[in-house]
Amino acid sequence: MTSSQKDWLMKRNCSLSPRQVGRFYLSILLVSVAIALVFAWKGTWIILAFAVLEMLVLGAALLVYARHAADYERVTLAQGALVVESVSANRVIRHEFNARWVRVELEESPRAELVLHSGRLTVPVGRYLDPGRRRRFAQELSWWLQRSA
Structure with missing residues (x-):
């Protein structure tokens, strides 16, 4: 130069890279769905529906974050x-x-x-x-x- x-x-100034956001979302998704499936197996199906809705909203928010992180x-x-x-x-x-x-x-x-x-x-x-x-x-x-x- x-x-x-x-x-x-x-x-x-972003804490997580887009790849890290994806890994974070996948880990939260797996834990949340696993817990919801346990409740569904015990007969409380509504928990699974709310867990899926929650993960969709969280996924949308993280997608917006990841698109602008770089x-x-x-x-x-x-x-x-x-x-x-x-x-x-x-x-x-x-x-x-x-x-x-x-x-x-x-x-x-x-x-x-x-x-x-x-x-x-x-x-x-x-x-x-x-x-x-x-x-x-x-x-x-x-x-x-x-x-x-």
Whole structure:
């Protein structure tokens, strides 16, 4: 990486990877269904129905979590170009700017949003950062953009 190249990667703060979520769900499913089957064998069938419903709802919630666990934003500054790549639920959105024309704006509020402007194009970045880190990232990005001009 030369002195004019810089790369920032911002990711969600997730405790479990999608594979770990799958293993967790499978273990909970097996235990819950096993207990429900014992009750069904003793004649209380309604427990099995509720266990299945519970596992379907939990499975849906974990599926949403797992789809977004690997989301990230990558901002790359290299050779006069600023590239912003955003991945959400396996959908990739990529914006490329001329680094000389990019303006970095950070709102002055507790939940300040960081926005990159270039002409008519406006791209929010830093959504996975807390407000303090978002502010530091805005300062660092502005510094690198001025340096690359």
